[in-house]
Amino acid sequence: MIGIEDATRTVLSRSRNWGDEFVPLTEALGRVLKEPLLADRDFPPYTRVTMDGIAIDFRSYAAGQRSFPIQGLQAAGSPQMELKNPEHCLEVMTGAVLPKGTDTVIPYEEVELRDGVAIVIPDSFKQGKNAHLQGLNRKQGDLIVSSGKWISAAELGVAATVGKTELKVATLPTVCIITTGDELVEVNETPLPHQIRKSNAYSVQALLRMYGIESDLRHIYDEREEIRRVLSACLEQYDILVLSGGVSKGKLDFIPGVLEELGVEKLFHRVKQRPGKPFWFGESRERNTVVFALPGNPVSSFMCTRRYLMPFLHKSLSGQEAPPQYARLAEPFTFKPDLTYFLQVSLKSTAEGVLLAHPVPGKGSGDLANLCDAEAFLELPAGREHFEAGESFRLWGFRPLKN
Ligand code: AMP
Numbered sequence: 001m002i003g004i005e006d007a008t009r010t011v012l013s014r015s016r017n018w019g020d021e022f023v024p025l026t027e028a029l030g031r032v033l034k035e036p037l038l039a040d041r042d043f044p045p046y047t048r049v050t051m052d053g054i055a056i057d058f059r060s061y062a063a064g065q066r067s068f069p070i071q072g073l074q075a076a077g078s079p080q081m082e083l084k085n086p087e088h089c090l091e092v093m094t095g096a097v098l099p100k101g102t103d104t105v106i107p108y109e110e111v112e113l114r115d116g117v118a119i120v121i122p123d124s125f126k127q128g129k130n131a132h133l134q135g136l137n138r139k140q141g142d143l144i145v146s147s148g149k150w151i152s153a154a155e156l157g158v159a160a161t162v163g164k165t166e167l168k169v170a171t172l173p174t175v176c177i178i179t180t181g182d183e184l185v186e187v188n189e190t191p192l193p194h195q196i197r198k199s200n201a202y203s204v205q206a207l208l209r210m211y212g213i214e215s216d217l218r219h220i221y222d223e224r225e226e227i228r229r230v231l232s233a234c235l236e237q238y239d240i241l242v243l244s245g246g247v248s249k250g251k252l253d254f255i256p257g258v259l260e261e262l263g264v265e266k267l268f269h270r271v272k273q274r275p276g277k278p279f280w281f282g283e284s285r286e287r288n289t290v291v292f293a294l295p296g297n298p299v300s301s302f303m304c305t306r307r308y309l310m311p312f313l314h315k316s317l318s319g320q321e322a323p324p325q326y327a328r329l330a331e332p333f334t335f336k337p338d339l340t341y342f343l344q345v346s347l348k349s350t351a352e353g354v355l356l357a358h359p360v361p362g363k364g365s366g367d368l369a370n371l372c373d374a375e376a377f378l379e380l381p382a383g384r385e386h387f388e389a390g391e392s393f394r395l396w397g398f399r400p401l402k403n
Pocket residue numbers: 179180181183184196197198199200201244245246247248250294295296297298366
């Protein structure tokens with residue numbers, strides 16, 4: 001049995017690179033960018049009017065002039081006009097090119113228009129107001145987004161601005177989630193008294209979707225030859241196998257033995273943690289497949305997916321470890337066994353900017369209903385029994401943004 005630090009190190013050391021591919025801009029959200037985004041033009045590409053109003057040559061205003069005959073109108077989307085007489089003005093619209101011969105825009109709110117003349121009201125106007133200078137934000141050729149970044153709404157906006165209809169992104173792995181167990185029936189079936197519906201496949205699949213990964217689902221009964229046949233085929237076909245169930249000490253827990261027979265090297269089995277102690281992890285070098293064989297208890301497979309598989313995906317796709325997140329325990333908590341305890345918590349952010357984790361421990365690793373009352377796991381280290389209110393620990397959230 002190994003500690004969670006060793007288990008984490010081993011899992012992350014097996015991170016992979018599944019190559020690159022191009023996807024349409026509209027499908028790139030949540031993927032990892034694999035090319036730099038450079039400014040194809042200056043940002044902004046021309047000195048841009050930022051308020052509807054009049055554009056003037058500031059020197060006339062500085063010399064005390066307050067009435068400006070209107071020469072014409074510069075609309076957004078029209079080629080740049082020129083102010084012919086520095087004592088006149090041009091009406092300008094937001095998003096227009098600042099006309100040649102002008103340097104300052106006075107918004108309509110500060111102007112009275114009378115008989116083709118704009119009369120400026122305030123006395124303390126500054127030169128250059130309401131003109132967004134060409135290249136102020138970024139210069140042509142500047143790096144705006146580095147390769148390796150997760151693509152969010154912000155990066156999509158920039159990609160569109162620089163004319164990318166397609167983006168080069170990290171290829172996602174192919175994943176099969178294989179559930180095992182004779183007691184499990186399909187969701188659309190009515191279980192007999194000794195049966196339950198399978199749930200792990202769907203919760204694990206949903207967690208992987210947070211990384212944009214779609215996975216195939218399969219089920220095998222606790223029958224050695226059948227397990228061997230299916231696993232052998234899946235090892236050939238997929239980058240990652242996620243197994244649920246059959247890794248504990250039961251007489252019908254065939255998974256570890258069969259995996260090793262199939263040449264999947266065991267990197268560890270059993271981790272000093274609760275839930276998820278029977279977690280088995282290995283890789284088939286020959287087929288370049290990694291295998292996360294998770295205990296079947298629903299909270300165990302959920303937690304191991306969040307705590308090990310998702311960071312593995314993060315590192316594999318972006319080349320970097322996910323930055324750690326922390327929260328403060330809101331109330332004292334005691335856990336006696338010498339194991340890392342993944343405490344289910346609900347979260348509240350205080351007005352002082354502190355993220356507080358309220359324990360909602362639930363009734364063990366079979367209590368999947370309790371996950372619906374929690375938002376995250378708080379990682380309470382092994383080797384201690386008492387955890388004080390206000391202490392900060394690593395947090396593993398599993399819900400998307402809610403505000
Ligand atoms: P196992 O790891 O196979 O010993 O299973 C541990 C517990 O988790 C048993 O009570 C199983 O019935 C339950 N279990 C295993 N797989 C699933 C699944 N896919 N969905 C829901 N419960 C499961």
